[in-house]
Amino acid sequence: MPMVLPVSIEFRLPEGWYAVPPDQVGAPDVAFVARHPQPDAGFTANITVDGDFRPDASALAEIADESVQRMREIAESLWVTGRDEIGSVDAPGLTQELALSAVAGGVRRDLVQSQVYLSMLDIDDPSKRSVIRLALTATADQFDSVLEDFREFVRTVRPETRTSA
Template identity: 55%
Template sequence: MATQLPVRIEFRLPDGWQAAPPDEVGAPGVAFVALHPASCATEGGFTANITIAGQVRDPALTMLALADESVRRLEQNAGTVHVRSRTELGSPEAPGLTQALDILATVRGEALPLVQTQVLVSMTDVDDPTKRVVLELVLTCTAEQLDAVIGDFQEFVRTVRPAEAEAGRS
């Protein structure tokens, strides 16, 4: 079942990407999915995709611990996972992390090597600094698709931000 994010965000999808209902495309537990239909014509018919998930997390958890948790979740759900690279970013007040993963997943009954680029973004609640939300922005594609879609993903990540307050609300 698709989930809602604990914070409102806004973003812009690059050209060529289309939003899709998470439950209908087999992505339960995420709040948003975008598909890149043109990529489906390559490498076994896998469609490159971007997902957004997020939840309230203990502020004491490090970004490395959260990244390790993400890898363990993938291993349980998708199969073999290898961490290709990991980079911490941001500041102590707004930490973040990117990681590139190689995944050997079973797709339509066949083993398919995939690449996943994850960006973990931490946001502290402005009204309650003891609450922290961590967003997971994720690109999943085949190695052959990566060069064609990584620039779009980077462009997408740059547009993600907290949503503007609605008129009349503070």
């Protein structure tokens, strides 16, 4: 069963990308998976969304470090190739780029993952903080061609707005 995000969000997928059930692609620890329509050398670029309620005061950089540690458990090698703080004091975020070598689909692959961490406060109780992670994973060869799609996706992510009928 896919994870449930601690806060409801809405977003729009880039043209051509399509959603798949996380369980069907072996990703039960995420809430959402989208795939690119054109695989590269047998690997399909994907966007995943996951998140956690974070009652602690951990900085987004610390949370990103935790993600790197988890990735090291499955990757043969991994390098953090970039990290930047984004957003504002009211809506902080962090981007992180990883280069890794891992076995995917039974084949050793050189992959790149771009991660975006968004801190969101509960509207009713600002002491409750959730951190949402958006990630693009692609082969090193395909990464540059799908990165702008991912950036477009990230720009559309926002807390879900509820309208009364």
